[in-house]
Amino acid sequence: QVEKNVFTDERVREAFKKFVVVKLYCDQKYGPSSGERAAFNTELEKTLTPSIQQPQYVVLDPESREAVATWGWVRAHLSDPQLFVDKMLAGLQAVKDF
Numbered sequence: 001q002v003e004k005n006v007f008t009d010e011r012v013r014e015a016f017k018k019f020v021v022v023k024l025y026c027d028q029k030y031g032p033s034s035g036e037r038a039a040f041n042t043e044l045e046k047t048l049t050p051s052i053q054q055p056q057y058v059v060l061d062p063e064s065r066e067a068v069a070t071w072g073w074v075r076a077h078l079s080d081p082q083l084f085v086d087k088m089l090a091g092l093q094a095v096k097d098f
Helices: 010-016 034-048 081-097
Strands: 056-060 067-072
Touching: 010 081, 034 056, 056 081, 067 081
Parallel strands: none
Antiparallel strands: 056 067
């Protein structure tokens, strides 16, 4: 729902132009067994973010490759996409301040 209702908002689309967007899908049916994959994905999420909530958004510093901002989806983003833009721009500022 986020991609369909929030990512199509013009303000969000403009903010995305300032980022290199990477999507990590953790529900594919190939590779290690599903139990191993689930454990790996959970550990990756815990490493990058304070939560295993999905979807999860992470802003990485391009030089250090460290997470400088993370946030999870909240229902309020659907009714007010500007909240999502604010998170994105705060992440961008965190990269500059890092």
